Amino acid sequence: DVKVTQSSRYLVKRTGEKVFLECVQDMDHENMFWYRQDPGLGLRLIYFSYDVKMKEKGDIPEGYSVSREKKERFSLILESASTNQTSMYLCASAVWDKASREQYFGPGTRLTVT
């Protein structure tokens, strides 16, 4: 079974802090994604990566950056956390196959910024 793990289930940070969220997948998938999920707003794509050191902006990249130094690891960085970044953060990975393209999600990190 595909396994996607995230570094923390719950995280509390202060406004202005730099926050690192880590995601690791064990299925050698090329594609990795970072989403945030908020009530009433659904799932929104922040960034994705289709290869090591490659990244592309999603729908809401402002205030975030990402790093992919190894194929299995994709990190989301909040440069200076703000209260409007309080959310559930979800990482996903997918094989580069247009016929299937199912995504496998981690358990999520619930981040609270105070």
Next chain:
Amino acid sequence: DAKTTQPNSMESNEEEPVHLPCNHSTISGTDYIHWYRQLPSQGPEYVIHGLTSNVNNRMASLAIAEDRKSSTLILHRATLRDAAVYYCILRDRNSGGGADGLTFGKGTHLIIQP
């Protein structure tokens, strides 16, 4: 991605089959039908996908109408662990890059009664 319509909620009894409908009248010839579900406080989980023919896997079956304007996710014997929000989405097999990001609607909240 083209739009889908699902009922807001459905209720079923444990150990009975569940049929979750999805309408997608504007589906194009290159759209795959994907289903995901999200259990409380968990990341979304891929369930099944198909193009034209009915599909079966260990989790569920997907029945696709002949005109492809609707589909039904079938859980053959629901358990309490199947209580979740179920999302039906369309994925264009010709898209890629940022379009690979998933967008969920409100989905169907499935309630299982013991």
